[in-house]
Amino acid sequence: MKIAYSPIYRYELPAKHRFPMEKYTLLPEQLLYEGTVSEEVFFAPEPVSETAILRTHTAEYWHKLKTNSLSVKEARAIGFPMRPELIARGRVIAQGTLDCARLAMNGFGVALNIAGGTHHSFADRGEGFCVFNDIAIAANELLHAGEISKAIVVDLDVHHGNGTAEIFADDPRVFTLSFHGAKNYPNRKPPSDLDVGFPDGTGDNIYLNKLYEVLPNLLDQVQPDIVFFLSGVDVLASDKLGRLALSLQGCKERDRFVFQSCKDRDLPVSVSMGGGYSDRLATIIEAHANTFRAAFSVM
Numbered sequence: 425m426k427i428a429y430s431p432i433y434r435y436e437l438p439a440k441h442r443f444p445m446e447k448y449t450l451l452p453e454q455l456l457y458e459g460t461v462s463e464e465v466f467f468a469p470e471p472v473s474e475t476a477i478l479r480t481h482t483a484e485y486w487h488k489l490k491t492n493s494l495s496v497k498e499a500r501a502i503g504f505p506m507r508p509e510l511i512a513r514g515r516v517i518a519q520g521t522l523d524c525a526r527l528a529m530n531g532f533g534v535a536l537n538i539a540g541g542t543h544h545s546f547a548d549r550g551e552g553f554c555v556f557n558d559i560a561i562a563a564n565e566l567l568h569a570g571e572i573s574k575a576i577v578v579d580l581d582v583h584h585g586n587g588t589a590e591i592f593a594d595d596p597r598v599f600t601l602s603f604h605g606a607k608n609y610p611n612r613k614p615p616s617d618l619d620v621g622f623p624d625g626t627g628d629n630i631y632l633n634k635l636y637e638v639l640p641n642l643l644d645q646v647q648p649d650i651v652f653f654l655s656g657v658d659v660l661a662s663d664k665l666g667r668l669a670l671s672l673q674g675c676k677e678r679d680r681f682v683f684q685s686c687k688d689r690d691l692p693v694s695v696s697m698g699g700g701y702s703d704r705l706a707t708i709i710e711a712h713a714n715t716f717r718a719a720f721s722v723m
């Protein structure tokens with residue numbers, strides 16, 4: 425198992441953005457502390473190349489990011505105050521997902537990014553705290569390089585993967601699956617190849633039964649060369665933005681089932697973390713740590 429770790433730039437974020445960033449440093453500390461992983465599994469990705477960015481994002485959008493010239497409206501849609509450090513971090517995260525995919529395909533079976541899952545980023549714009557679409561960049565780069573001919577995105581973050589869905593809408597080489605809260609953000613949900621929207625308050629049983637029903641068949645049908653798993657833990661009942669009601673145990677079982685289904689079919693998995701906004705930081709860390717523990721025990 426390998427884990428991509430992207431440094432967090434210590435510049436002043438407004439208070440409301442500081443708390444959500446804590447998990448990116450606390451999670452690796454927790455995994456090391458409890459002995460799930462050792463230091464050697466971590467690696468530091470380089471920034472993704474401009475060429476790779478431009479296989480997914482438009483030249484105009486990339487130019488605006490590079491020259492820090494997004495309009496106020498465009499920056500507000502992303503939700504962070506735009507800083508060069510954020511662009512730099514976004515590039516490292518995208519490369520992390522690409523590296524994870526390559527490592528997973530080349531002997532490791534699974535590799536995980538301590539970040540990523542920025543699925544609200546479109547070809548020509550960002551929104552919902554997403555600047556680059558890491559999974560789209562990775563998939564497009566692997567397709568271009570001829571390292572894969574088919575990918576599947578298993579997006580189980582509670583929010584619909586609108587950016588990813590739109591980017592791959594006309595591309596049969598990438599199958600997009602999104603499990604999400606039907607009434608949750610984003611309002612406009614461009615169709616994925618398969619969308620499963622759950623009503624508010626959906627709990628473990630309904631959610632997991634749907635996953636058991638859908639995922640194995642889909643993997644058999646699509647026969648991907650790589651699985652991109654977006655493992656957002658904002659499906660929890662304790663999540664402030666989620667509107668679903670999974671338990672920690674249910675969320676852990678979700679992750680275990682994804683890994684087991686991939687393992688049974690010898691499919692490599694690249695994991696991007698996605699969202700998690702429970703009140704207690706400890707709950708967020710525990711839920712994300714469960715994804716890593718499941719990857720480690722199953723794959």
Ligand SMILES: [Zn+2]
Pocket residue numbers: 581582583656658698699700
């Ligand atoms: Zn989310």
